[in-house]
Amino acid sequence: MTTTTTTTTQTTTTIPYQGHDVEAEGFWAYDATKASPATPRPCVLVGHAWAGQLKSEHDHARRMAEWGYVGFAWDVYGKGVRGDAGGDNTPLIAPLLADRALLRSRLLAAIEAAKANPLVDASRVAVIGFCFGGLCALDVARAVVPEVKGVVSFHGLFMPPELGPQPPITSKVLVLHGFDDPLAPPEAMVALQHELTEAQADWQLHAYGNTAHAFTAEAANKPEQGLAYQPDSARRAWATTQAFLQDCLS
Structure with missing residues:
Protein backbone atom coordinates (compact mmCIF):
# COMPACT_ATOMS: atom_id res chain seq x y z
CA MET A 1 0.00 0.00 0.00
CA THR A 2 1.29 3.45 -0.93
CA THR A 3 0.25 6.57 0.98
CA THR A 4 1.23 9.97 -0.44
CA THR A 5 0.89 13.42 1.13
CA THR A 6 1.85 16.73 -0.45
CA THR A 7 2.37 19.91 1.59
CA THR A 8 3.39 23.04 -0.34
CA THR A 9 6.24 21.67 -2.50
CA GLN A 10 7.20 18.76 -0.23
CA THR A 11 5.81 15.32 -0.95
CA THR A 12 5.96 12.39 1.45
CA THR A 13 5.05 8.84 0.59
CA THR A 14 5.25 5.41 2.18
CA ILE A 15 6.20 2.64 -0.24
CA PRO A 16 6.83 -1.07 0.43
CA TYR A 17 10.15 -2.55 -0.64
CA GLN A 18 11.83 -5.92 -0.29
CA GLY A 19 14.18 -5.67 2.66
CA HIS A 20 16.16 -8.83 1.87
CA ASP A 21 14.21 -11.40 3.93
CA VAL A 22 11.39 -9.13 5.15
CA GLU A 23 8.75 -6.98 3.51
CA ALA A 24 9.79 -3.50 4.55
CA GLU A 25 8.16 -0.09 4.37
CA GLY A 26 10.14 2.95 3.32
CA PHE A 27 9.18 6.55 4.07
CA TRP A 28 10.14 9.02 1.36
CA ALA A 29 10.27 12.82 1.43
CA TYR A 30 11.27 15.14 -1.40
CA ASP A 31 10.74 18.60 -2.83
CA ALA A 32 8.62 18.16 -5.94
CA THR A 33 10.09 21.32 -7.46
CA LYS A 34 13.60 19.85 -7.33
CA ALA A 35 13.38 16.06 -7.60
CA SER A 36 11.93 14.45 -10.70
CA PRO A 37 12.89 11.68 -13.12
CA ALA A 38 14.32 14.40 -15.36
CA THR A 39 16.27 16.00 -12.49
CA PRO A 40 17.11 13.25 -9.99
CA ARG A 41 18.57 14.35 -6.67
CA PRO A 42 21.05 12.74 -4.27
CA CYS A 43 19.42 10.52 -1.67
CA VAL A 44 20.05 10.55 2.07
CA LEU A 45 18.87 7.41 3.83
CA VAL A 46 17.80 7.70 7.47
CA GLY A 47 18.61 4.84 9.84
CA HIS A 48 16.17 4.40 12.69
CA ALA A 49 16.91 3.89 16.37
CA TRP A 50 16.12 0.67 18.19
CA ALA A 51 12.36 1.33 18.28
CA GLY A 52 12.10 1.13 14.50
CA GLN A 53 10.95 3.66 11.92
CA LEU A 54 8.83 6.21 13.82
CA LYS A 55 7.82 9.85 13.43
CA SER A 56 11.30 11.04 14.38
CA GLU A 57 12.78 9.26 11.35
CA HIS A 58 10.06 10.75 9.16
CA ASP A 59 11.00 14.19 10.47
CA HIS A 60 14.65 13.54 9.64
CA ALA A 61 13.69 12.49 6.10
CA ARG A 62 11.68 15.70 5.76
CA ARG A 63 14.72 17.68 6.88
CA MET A 64 16.74 16.02 4.13
CA ALA A 65 14.07 17.09 1.63
CA GLU A 66 14.30 20.66 2.96
CA TRP A 67 18.02 20.50 2.29
CA GLY A 68 17.38 19.54 -1.33
CA TYR A 69 17.86 15.78 -1.15
CA VAL A 70 15.50 12.86 -1.44
CA GLY A 71 15.05 11.60 2.11
CA PHE A 72 14.40 7.89 2.63
CA ALA A 73 13.77 6.43 6.09
CA TRP A 74 14.53 2.73 5.85
CA ASP A 75 12.98 -0.13 7.79
CA VAL A 76 15.25 -2.97 8.87
CA TYR A 77 12.67 -4.66 11.10
CA GLY A 78 9.90 -5.18 8.55
CA LYS A 79 6.47 -3.75 7.87
CA GLY A 80 4.46 -3.19 11.03
CA VAL A 81 7.28 -4.17 13.38
CA ARG A 82 7.68 -1.17 15.65
CA GLY A 83 8.68 -0.64 19.23
CA ASP A 84 8.21 2.07 21.83
CA ALA A 85 10.48 5.09 21.60
CA GLY A 86 10.52 5.36 25.39
CA GLY A 87 10.55 1.66 26.20
CA ASP A 88 12.82 -1.36 26.12
CA ASN A 89 13.23 -2.53 22.52
CA THR A 90 15.84 -5.21 23.20
CA PRO A 91 13.67 -7.96 21.63
CA LEU A 92 13.74 -6.03 18.34
CA ILE A 93 17.38 -5.07 18.20
CA ALA A 94 19.02 -8.15 19.75
CA PRO A 95 18.55 -10.57 16.82
CA LEU A 96 20.20 -8.14 14.40
CA LEU A 97 23.07 -7.31 16.74
CA ALA A 98 23.64 -11.07 17.05
CA ASP A 99 23.59 -11.55 13.26
CA ARG A 100 25.40 -8.63 11.68
CA ALA A 101 25.54 -10.43 8.32
CA LEU A 102 21.73 -10.44 8.22
CA LEU A 103 21.67 -6.80 9.29
CA ARG A 104 24.10 -5.91 6.49
CA SER A 105 21.90 -7.69 3.95
CA ARG A 106 18.87 -5.68 5.06
CA LEU A 107 20.86 -2.45 4.91
CA LEU A 108 22.11 -3.19 1.41
CA ALA A 109 18.54 -3.99 0.33
CA ALA A 110 17.46 -0.54 1.54
CA ILE A 111 20.24 1.08 -0.45
CA GLU A 112 19.18 -0.80 -3.58
CA ALA A 113 15.59 0.36 -3.02
CA ALA A 114 16.81 3.95 -2.79
CA LYS A 115 18.90 3.68 -5.94
CA ALA A 116 15.94 2.22 -7.85
CA ASN A 117 13.75 5.27 -7.23
CA PRO A 118 13.65 7.36 -10.44
CA LEU A 119 13.80 10.54 -8.36
CA VAL A 120 17.22 9.52 -7.02
CA ASP A 121 20.63 10.10 -8.55
CA ALA A 122 21.84 6.57 -7.85
CA SER A 123 25.48 7.63 -8.02
CA ARG A 124 25.14 10.02 -5.05
CA VAL A 125 23.85 8.44 -1.87
CA ALA A 126 24.54 9.08 1.81
CA VAL A 127 23.33 7.61 5.10
CA ILE A 128 22.57 9.20 8.45
CA GLY A 129 21.60 7.10 11.46
CA PHE A 130 20.68 7.53 15.09
CA CYS A 131 21.65 5.26 18.00
CA PHE A 132 21.17 1.75 16.51
CA GLY A 133 20.87 3.55 13.19
CA GLY A 134 24.27 5.09 13.82
CA LEU A 135 25.72 1.59 14.09
CA CYS A 136 23.91 0.77 10.85
CA ALA A 137 25.41 3.81 9.13
CA LEU A 138 28.87 2.65 10.14
CA ASP A 139 28.04 -0.86 8.92
CA VAL A 140 27.12 0.57 5.52
CA ALA A 141 30.54 2.22 5.37
CA ARG A 142 32.14 -1.08 6.37
CA ALA A 143 30.23 -2.81 3.55
CA VAL A 144 31.99 -0.55 1.00
CA VAL A 145 29.18 0.52 -1.35
CA PRO A 146 30.67 2.72 -4.11
CA GLU A 147 27.56 4.85 -4.50
CA VAL A 148 27.47 5.73 -0.79
CA LYS A 149 29.63 8.82 -0.62
CA GLY A 150 29.26 9.50 3.09
CA VAL A 151 27.76 8.22 6.33
CA VAL A 152 26.88 10.04 9.55
CA SER A 153 26.52 8.31 12.92
CA PHE A 154 24.57 10.32 15.52
CA HIS A 155 25.16 8.97 19.06
CA GLY A 156 25.72 5.55 17.52
CA LEU A 157 27.06 2.23 18.73
CA PHE A 158 30.61 1.47 17.64
CA MET A 159 31.22 -2.27 17.91
CA PRO A 160 32.50 -3.75 14.61
CA PRO A 161 30.59 -6.59 12.92
CA GLU A 162 33.52 -9.03 12.74
CA LEU A 163 32.57 -10.29 9.28
CA GLY A 164 36.07 -11.02 8.07
CA PRO A 165 38.88 -8.82 6.75
CA LEU A 196 38.63 3.56 10.64
CA THR A 197 42.28 4.56 10.33
CA GLU A 198 43.33 0.99 9.58
CA ALA A 199 40.57 0.83 6.94
CA GLN A 200 42.03 3.97 5.29
CA ALA A 201 38.75 5.83 5.75
CA ASP A 202 38.35 9.59 5.37
CA TRP A 203 36.88 10.02 8.85
CA GLN A 204 36.16 12.65 11.46
CA LEU A 205 34.76 12.31 14.97
CA HIS A 206 33.17 15.15 16.92
CA ALA A 207 32.85 14.43 20.65
CA TYR A 208 30.61 16.85 22.52
CA GLY A 209 31.37 17.47 26.18
CA ASN A 210 28.70 17.19 28.88
CA THR A 211 26.62 15.27 26.35
CA ALA A 212 25.02 11.86 26.82
CA HIS A 213 23.35 9.30 24.57
CA ALA A 214 20.43 10.31 22.31
CA PHE A 215 21.42 13.98 22.53
CA THR A 216 19.47 14.97 19.39
CA ALA A 217 16.20 13.43 20.62
CA GLU A 218 14.04 16.08 22.28
CA ALA A 219 12.07 13.41 24.15
CA ALA A 220 15.20 11.86 25.69
CA ASN A 221 14.94 12.48 29.43
CA LYS A 222 16.45 9.59 31.35
CA PRO A 223 19.69 11.04 32.72
CA GLU A 224 19.97 8.21 35.23
CA GLN A 225 20.37 5.89 32.22
CA GLY A 226 22.71 8.24 30.36
CA LEU A 227 20.05 9.47 27.90
CA ALA A 228 19.43 13.22 27.66
CA TYR A 229 18.60 15.81 25.03
CA GLN A 230 21.35 18.40 24.67
CA PRO A 231 20.12 21.25 22.43
CA ASP A 232 23.49 22.92 21.88
CA SER A 233 25.16 19.66 20.86
CA ALA A 234 22.18 18.79 18.66
CA ARG A 235 22.34 22.15 16.89
CA ARG A 236 26.07 21.83 16.29
CA ALA A 237 25.70 18.24 15.08
CA TRP A 238 23.04 19.17 12.52
CA ALA A 239 25.09 22.10 11.23
CA THR A 240 28.12 19.84 10.86
CA THR A 241 26.00 17.23 9.07
CA GLN A 242 24.64 19.75 6.59
CA ALA A 243 28.15 20.85 5.63
CA PHE A 244 29.37 17.24 5.49
CA LEU A 245 26.57 16.18 3.13
CA GLN A 246 27.25 19.14 0.88
CA ASP A 247 30.87 18.05 0.71
CA CYS A 248 29.98 14.42 -0.03
CA LEU A 249 27.10 14.90 -2.46
CA SER A 250 27.95 18.05 -4.41
Missing part, protein backbone atom coordinates in the same frame (compact mmCIF):
# COMPACT_ATOMS: atom_id res chain seq x y z
CA GLN A 166 37.83 -5.20 6.28
CA PRO A 167 38.56 -3.80 2.81
CA PRO A 168 39.39 -0.11 2.50
CA ILE A 169 36.40 2.07 3.36
CA THR A 170 35.52 4.43 0.52
CA SER A 171 32.65 6.38 2.11
CA LYS A 172 33.54 9.48 4.08
CA VAL A 173 32.63 8.97 7.73
CA LEU A 174 31.33 11.51 10.25
CA VAL A 175 30.78 10.38 13.85
CA LEU A 176 28.83 12.72 16.16
CA HIS A 177 29.27 11.50 19.71
CA GLY A 178 28.38 12.51 23.25
CA PHE A 179 31.49 12.09 25.36
CA ASP A 180 29.37 10.98 28.33
CA ASP A 181 27.47 8.34 26.34
CA PRO A 182 27.52 5.16 28.46
CA LEU A 183 26.77 3.01 25.39
CA ALA A 184 29.99 4.13 23.69
CA PRO A 185 32.59 4.92 26.37
CA PRO A 186 35.93 6.56 25.55
CA GLU A 187 37.72 3.26 24.96
CA ALA A 188 35.10 2.31 22.35
CA MET A 189 35.56 5.69 20.69
CA VAL A 190 39.33 5.18 20.49
CA ALA A 191 38.86 1.65 19.14
CA LEU A 192 36.60 2.99 16.38
CA GLN A 193 39.16 5.63 15.46
CA HIS A 194 41.83 2.95 15.12
CA GLU A 195 39.46 0.76 13.09
Whole structure:
Protein backbone atom coordinates (compact mmCIF):
# COMPACT_ATOMS: atom_id res chain seq x y z
CA MET A 1 0.00 0.00 0.00
CA THR A 2 1.29 3.45 -0.93
CA THR A 3 0.25 6.57 0.98
CA THR A 4 1.23 9.97 -0.44
CA THR A 5 0.89 13.42 1.13
CA THR A 6 1.85 16.73 -0.45
CA THR A 7 2.37 19.91 1.59
CA THR A 8 3.39 23.04 -0.34
CA THR A 9 6.24 21.67 -2.50
CA GLN A 10 7.20 18.76 -0.23
CA THR A 11 5.81 15.32 -0.95
CA THR A 12 5.96 12.39 1.45
CA THR A 13 5.05 8.84 0.59
CA THR A 14 5.25 5.41 2.18
CA ILE A 15 6.20 2.64 -0.24
CA PRO A 16 6.83 -1.07 0.43
CA TYR A 17 10.15 -2.55 -0.64
CA GLN A 18 11.83 -5.92 -0.29
CA GLY A 19 14.18 -5.67 2.66
CA HIS A 20 16.16 -8.83 1.87
CA ASP A 21 14.21 -11.40 3.93
CA VAL A 22 11.39 -9.13 5.15
CA GLU A 23 8.75 -6.98 3.51
CA ALA A 24 9.79 -3.50 4.55
CA GLU A 25 8.16 -0.09 4.37
CA GLY A 26 10.14 2.95 3.32
CA PHE A 27 9.18 6.55 4.07
CA TRP A 28 10.14 9.02 1.36
CA ALA A 29 10.27 12.82 1.43
CA TYR A 30 11.27 15.14 -1.40
CA ASP A 31 10.74 18.60 -2.83
CA ALA A 32 8.62 18.16 -5.94
CA THR A 33 10.09 21.32 -7.46
CA LYS A 34 13.60 19.85 -7.33
CA ALA A 35 13.38 16.06 -7.60
CA SER A 36 11.93 14.45 -10.70
CA PRO A 37 12.89 11.68 -13.12
CA ALA A 38 14.32 14.40 -15.36
CA THR A 39 16.27 16.00 -12.49
CA PRO A 40 17.11 13.25 -9.99
CA ARG A 41 18.57 14.35 -6.67
CA PRO A 42 21.05 12.74 -4.27
CA CYS A 43 19.42 10.52 -1.67
CA VAL A 44 20.05 10.55 2.07
CA LEU A 45 18.87 7.41 3.83
CA VAL A 46 17.80 7.70 7.47
CA GLY A 47 18.61 4.84 9.84
CA HIS A 48 16.17 4.40 12.69
CA ALA A 49 16.91 3.89 16.37
CA TRP A 50 16.12 0.67 18.19
CA ALA A 51 12.36 1.33 18.28
CA GLY A 52 12.10 1.13 14.50
CA GLN A 53 10.95 3.66 11.92
CA LEU A 54 8.83 6.21 13.82
CA LYS A 55 7.82 9.85 13.43
CA SER A 56 11.30 11.04 14.38
CA GLU A 57 12.78 9.26 11.35
CA HIS A 58 10.06 10.75 9.16
CA ASP A 59 11.00 14.19 10.47
CA HIS A 60 14.65 13.54 9.64
CA ALA A 61 13.69 12.49 6.10
CA ARG A 62 11.68 15.70 5.76
CA ARG A 63 14.72 17.68 6.88
CA MET A 64 16.74 16.02 4.13
CA ALA A 65 14.07 17.09 1.63
CA GLU A 66 14.30 20.66 2.96
CA TRP A 67 18.02 20.50 2.29
CA GLY A 68 17.38 19.54 -1.33
CA TYR A 69 17.86 15.78 -1.15
CA VAL A 70 15.50 12.86 -1.44
CA GLY A 71 15.05 11.60 2.11
CA PHE A 72 14.40 7.89 2.63
CA ALA A 73 13.77 6.43 6.09
CA TRP A 74 14.53 2.73 5.85
CA ASP A 75 12.98 -0.13 7.79
CA VAL A 76 15.25 -2.97 8.87
CA TYR A 77 12.67 -4.66 11.10
CA GLY A 78 9.90 -5.18 8.55
CA LYS A 79 6.47 -3.75 7.87
CA GLY A 80 4.46 -3.19 11.03
CA VAL A 81 7.28 -4.17 13.38
CA ARG A 82 7.68 -1.17 15.65
CA GLY A 83 8.68 -0.64 19.23
CA ASP A 84 8.21 2.07 21.83
CA ALA A 85 10.48 5.09 21.60
CA GLY A 86 10.52 5.36 25.39
CA GLY A 87 10.55 1.66 26.20
CA ASP A 88 12.82 -1.36 26.12
CA ASN A 89 13.23 -2.53 22.52
CA THR A 90 15.84 -5.21 23.20
CA PRO A 91 13.67 -7.96 21.63
CA LEU A 92 13.74 -6.03 18.34
CA ILE A 93 17.38 -5.07 18.20
CA ALA A 94 19.02 -8.15 19.75
CA PRO A 95 18.55 -10.57 16.82
CA LEU A 96 20.20 -8.14 14.40
CA LEU A 97 23.07 -7.31 16.74
CA ALA A 98 23.64 -11.07 17.05
CA ASP A 99 23.59 -11.55 13.26
CA ARG A 100 25.40 -8.63 11.68
CA ALA A 101 25.54 -10.43 8.32
CA LEU A 102 21.73 -10.44 8.22
CA LEU A 103 21.67 -6.80 9.29
CA ARG A 104 24.10 -5.91 6.49
CA SER A 105 21.90 -7.69 3.95
CA ARG A 106 18.87 -5.68 5.06
CA LEU A 107 20.86 -2.45 4.91
CA LEU A 108 22.11 -3.19 1.41
CA ALA A 109 18.54 -3.99 0.33
CA ALA A 110 17.46 -0.54 1.54
CA ILE A 111 20.24 1.08 -0.45
CA GLU A 112 19.18 -0.80 -3.58
CA ALA A 113 15.59 0.36 -3.02
CA ALA A 114 16.81 3.95 -2.79
CA LYS A 115 18.90 3.68 -5.94
CA ALA A 116 15.94 2.22 -7.85
CA ASN A 117 13.75 5.27 -7.23
CA PRO A 118 13.65 7.36 -10.44
CA LEU A 119 13.80 10.54 -8.36
CA VAL A 120 17.22 9.52 -7.02
CA ASP A 121 20.63 10.10 -8.55
CA ALA A 122 21.84 6.57 -7.85
CA SER A 123 25.48 7.63 -8.02
CA ARG A 124 25.14 10.02 -5.05
CA VAL A 125 23.85 8.44 -1.87
CA ALA A 126 24.54 9.08 1.81
CA VAL A 127 23.33 7.61 5.10
CA ILE A 128 22.57 9.20 8.45
CA GLY A 129 21.60 7.10 11.46
CA PHE A 130 20.68 7.53 15.09
CA CYS A 131 21.65 5.26 18.00
CA PHE A 132 21.17 1.75 16.51
CA GLY A 133 20.87 3.55 13.19
CA GLY A 134 24.27 5.09 13.82
CA LEU A 135 25.72 1.59 14.09
CA CYS A 136 23.91 0.77 10.85
CA ALA A 137 25.41 3.81 9.13
CA LEU A 138 28.87 2.65 10.14
CA ASP A 139 28.04 -0.86 8.92
CA VAL A 140 27.12 0.57 5.52
CA ALA A 141 30.54 2.22 5.37
CA ARG A 142 32.14 -1.08 6.37
CA ALA A 143 30.23 -2.81 3.55
CA VAL A 144 31.99 -0.55 1.00
CA VAL A 145 29.18 0.52 -1.35
CA PRO A 146 30.67 2.72 -4.11
CA GLU A 147 27.56 4.85 -4.50
CA VAL A 148 27.47 5.73 -0.79
CA LYS A 149 29.63 8.82 -0.62
CA GLY A 150 29.26 9.50 3.09
CA VAL A 151 27.76 8.22 6.33
CA VAL A 152 26.88 10.04 9.55
CA SER A 153 26.52 8.31 12.92
CA PHE A 154 24.57 10.32 15.52
CA HIS A 155 25.16 8.97 19.06
CA GLY A 156 25.72 5.55 17.52
CA LEU A 157 27.06 2.23 18.73
CA PHE A 158 30.61 1.47 17.64
CA MET A 159 31.22 -2.27 17.91
CA PRO A 160 32.50 -3.75 14.61
CA PRO A 161 30.59 -6.59 12.92
CA GLU A 162 33.52 -9.03 12.74
CA LEU A 163 32.57 -10.29 9.28
CA GLY A 164 36.07 -11.02 8.07
CA PRO A 165 38.88 -8.82 6.75
CA GLN A 166 37.83 -5.20 6.28
CA PRO A 167 38.56 -3.80 2.81
CA PRO A 168 39.39 -0.11 2.50
CA ILE A 169 36.40 2.07 3.36
CA THR A 170 35.52 4.43 0.52
CA SER A 171 32.65 6.38 2.11
CA LYS A 172 33.54 9.48 4.08
CA VAL A 173 32.63 8.97 7.73
CA LEU A 174 31.33 11.51 10.25
CA VAL A 175 30.78 10.38 13.85
CA LEU A 176 28.83 12.72 16.16
CA HIS A 177 29.27 11.50 19.71
CA GLY A 178 28.38 12.51 23.25
CA PHE A 179 31.49 12.09 25.36
CA ASP A 180 29.37 10.98 28.33
CA ASP A 181 27.47 8.34 26.34
CA PRO A 182 27.52 5.16 28.46
CA LEU A 183 26.77 3.01 25.39
CA ALA A 184 29.99 4.13 23.69
CA PRO A 185 32.59 4.92 26.37
CA PRO A 186 35.93 6.56 25.55
CA GLU A 187 37.72 3.26 24.96
CA ALA A 188 35.10 2.31 22.35
CA MET A 189 35.56 5.69 20.69
CA VAL A 190 39.33 5.18 20.49
CA ALA A 191 38.86 1.65 19.14
CA LEU A 192 36.60 2.99 16.38
CA GLN A 193 39.16 5.63 15.46
CA HIS A 194 41.83 2.95 15.12
CA GLU A 195 39.46 0.76 13.09
CA LEU A 196 38.63 3.56 10.64
CA THR A 197 42.28 4.56 10.33
CA GLU A 198 43.33 0.99 9.58
CA ALA A 199 40.57 0.83 6.94
CA GLN A 200 42.03 3.97 5.29
CA ALA A 201 38.75 5.83 5.75
CA ASP A 202 38.35 9.59 5.37
CA TRP A 203 36.88 10.02 8.85
CA GLN A 204 36.16 12.65 11.46
CA LEU A 205 34.76 12.31 14.97
CA HIS A 206 33.17 15.15 16.92
CA ALA A 207 32.85 14.43 20.65
CA TYR A 208 30.61 16.85 22.52
CA GLY A 209 31.37 17.47 26.18
CA ASN A 210 28.70 17.19 28.88
CA THR A 211 26.62 15.27 26.35
CA ALA A 212 25.02 11.86 26.82
CA HIS A 213 23.35 9.30 24.57
CA ALA A 214 20.43 10.31 22.31
CA PHE A 215 21.42 13.98 22.53
CA THR A 216 19.47 14.97 19.39
CA ALA A 217 16.20 13.43 20.62
CA GLU A 218 14.04 16.08 22.28
CA ALA A 219 12.07 13.41 24.15
CA ALA A 220 15.20 11.86 25.69
CA ASN A 221 14.94 12.48 29.43
CA LYS A 222 16.45 9.59 31.35
CA PRO A 223 19.69 11.04 32.72
CA GLU A 224 19.97 8.21 35.23
CA GLN A 225 20.37 5.89 32.22
CA GLY A 226 22.71 8.24 30.36
CA LEU A 227 20.05 9.47 27.90
CA ALA A 228 19.43 13.22 27.66
CA TYR A 229 18.60 15.81 25.03
CA GLN A 230 21.35 18.40 24.67
CA PRO A 231 20.12 21.25 22.43
CA ASP A 232 23.49 22.92 21.88
CA SER A 233 25.16 19.66 20.86
CA ALA A 234 22.18 18.79 18.66
CA ARG A 235 22.34 22.15 16.89
CA ARG A 236 26.07 21.83 16.29
CA ALA A 237 25.70 18.24 15.08
CA TRP A 238 23.04 19.17 12.52
CA ALA A 239 25.09 22.10 11.23
CA THR A 240 28.12 19.84 10.86
CA THR A 241 26.00 17.23 9.07
CA GLN A 242 24.64 19.75 6.59
CA ALA A 243 28.15 20.85 5.63
CA PHE A 244 29.37 17.24 5.49
CA LEU A 245 26.57 16.18 3.13
CA GLN A 246 27.25 19.14 0.88
CA ASP A 247 30.87 18.05 0.71
CA CYS A 248 29.98 14.42 -0.03
CA LEU A 249 27.10 14.90 -2.46
CA SER A 250 27.95 18.05 -4.41
